[in-house]
Amino acid sequence: MAPVRDHPLARGPLAQRANDFLGKAWAKGWLPPPNLDPDALWALAARPYGARAEVVEQSGRSADDVADFRERVERLCAAVEAEADLNPLGRAMAWGQLSRAVKNRLAFGALWQKRPELLVTRLAPPIIVIGHMRSGTTRIHRLLAADPAHSHTRYCDAYHPVPARFGLNRVKAAVELAMLAALNPWMQAIHPMAAGAVEEELAWISAALHHSIYESQWHIPTYSAWSEGRDPAPIYCEMARILRTDAATRGVETKPRVMKVPAFAEDLPALLTAFPDARLVIAQRDPDPVLHSAVSLAANQMAMQSDTCDLDAITARWHRKIALREARMATALDKWHGPVAQATFDELNTDWEAAIRRCYSDLGLAFTPQALSAMRKLMTASKSGQHHAHSAQLARFAEAG
Numbered sequence: 001m002a003p004v005r006d007h008p009l010a011r012g013p014l015a016q017r018a019n020d021f022l023g024k025a026w027a028k029g030w031l032p033p034p035n036l037d038p039d040a041l042w043a044l045a046a047r048p049y050g051a052r053a054e055v056v057e058q059s060g061r062s063a064d065d066v067a068d069f070r071e072r073v074e075r076l077c078a079a080v081e082a083e084a085d086l087n088p089l090g091r092a093m094a095w096g097q098l099s100r101a102v103k104n105r106l107a108f109g110a111l112w113q114k115r116p117e118l119l120v121t122r123l124a125p126p127i128i129v130i131g132h133m134r135s136g137t138t139r140i141h142r143l144l145a146a147d148p149a150h151s152h153t154r155y156c157d158a159y160h161p162v163p164a165r166f167g168l169n170r171v172k173a174a175v176e177l178a179m180l181a182a183l184n185p186w187m188q189a190i191h192p193m194a195a196g197a198v199e200e201e202l203a204w205i206s207a208a209l210h211h212s213i214y215e216s217q218w219h220i221p222t223y224s225a226w227s228e229g230r231d232p233a234p235i236y237c238e239m240a241r242i243l244r245t246d247a248a249t250r251g252v253e254t255k256p257r258v259m260k261v262p263a264f265a266e267d268l269p270a271l272l273t274a275f276p277d278a279r280l281v282i283a284q285r286d287p288d289p290v291l292h293s294a295v296s297l298a299a300n301q302m303a304m305q306s307d308t309c310d311l312d313a314i315t316a317r318w319h320r321k322i323a324l325r326e327a328r329m330a331t332a333l334d335k336w337h338g339p340v341a342q343a344t345f346d347e348l349n350t351d352w353e354a355a356i357r358r359c360y361s362d363l364g365l366a367f368t369p370q371a372l373s374a375m376r377k378l379m380t381a382s383k384s385g386q387h388h389a390h391s392a393q394l395a396r397f398a399e400a401g
Helices: 013-027 038-058 063-084 088-114 116-120 137-146 155-159 165-183 202-207 221-228 233-250 262-266 268-274 287-305 311-334 345-363 369-382 388-400
Strands: 127-130 257-260 279-284 340-344
Touching (some): 013 165, 038 063, 063 088, 088 116, 088 233, 088 287, 116 233, 127 137, 127 262, 137 345, 137 369, 155 165, 155 202, 202 233, 202 262, 262 311, 279 311, 279 345, 287 388, 345 369
Parallel strands (some): 127 279, 279 340
C-alpha cells in the first residue's frame, strides 16, 4: 500500500532516506559524488571503444546530428549545475540519466557501423497520437496498440533501446521499475508502467536530449528555452533511426507502429518530416484538468530530486507549456493534409468503442473483430488499474485548495 499523497510535492519515505544517505556518504568520503561534467560523461562512455570512439559517435549520423547532440550535452549539464538545485538523490538520478544517454549514443553508433542495414529498414506508415499529457493520449495509444494488426514500443525497449541478447533489456527494465516504485510509491498511479507493456517513445527523443523529460524533473529554464527555440530535426532523425532498429530487431516493421509523446505537439513539422506517411489521432480535453494533472506529474518527479521546488512556479511553467504546445500544434495541423482523426477525453469515458470506431474510419483502417476483442480485454483490465488512484489524489489536492 502506498502512503497517502497529501500534497503534490510529497516525497516517498525511501526517497528521503536515500537522499540523506547519499548526502552523508559524499560528505564523509564513503562514495564519490557523481560528476556531471560533460567531458567526464564522454570519457566514461568512450572507454569501451578506445580509439574508435569518434568513429562510432558519427556512425549512421550526419555531421549536424553529431554537433547537435554534443551541444545539447554541454548546455543541459550547465543548466543542471546552475539552475536545478538538485539534492543528492536528484544529482545521482541526473548522472544516471545523462550518462546513459551518452553511453547509448555510442552503443547505437557501434551497432549501426556493424549493421548499417538497420538504418534503411522499411517501415509501415505509423499511427501517431498527438495531444497534451493527461488528455487521454495514453488511453488512445494503448487501445490502438492492443490491435494485433499494429505494433508498439515496449517499456524495456524504450528505456533500454540498444538491442541485447537473452531478453536482458526486459530484465533490466523490471529491476529498474521495482527500484523506482520503491523510491516513488505514487509513480504507478500517475503513469502505470511494466517492463513488457506498451510505452510511449519519450525515452527515444530524450536519448537525443530533447528537453521534455528533463524539464519535467528539473528546474532548467535556460535549457528549455534554448531547446524550444532550436530546430528539433536532429532529435527526430535519431528517433527514426532507433525506431527502425527496434522494428527490424523485433521483426515488426510491416505493422504500423502506434506512437505517442506529448512533446510531439511542440515539434509536429519535424516529426512529420521524419514520418511523412503518418496517420494522426488528435486527443482533446478541457485545459484545466490537463493542467492540474500535468502539474501533479511534474511536481511528483521534481520533489524527489530537489528540496527547493515551488508549486506556483511549476504551475506557471506548465500553463505556459500547454499554451505553447496548443499553438504549435494548431499551426502545424493547418498545413497537414494527411489522414487525421480526433477523440475527446469525455467521449472516451462515455463510449470509447464508438470513438475508436470513428478513428479507424477516419484513418482508413479496418476495425476487425480481433481488434475489438483485444481492446475490450484491455478496458476490462483497466477498471482495477492503479491509475484510478491518481484521480483520488487530484481530488484531494483540489479540496485542500
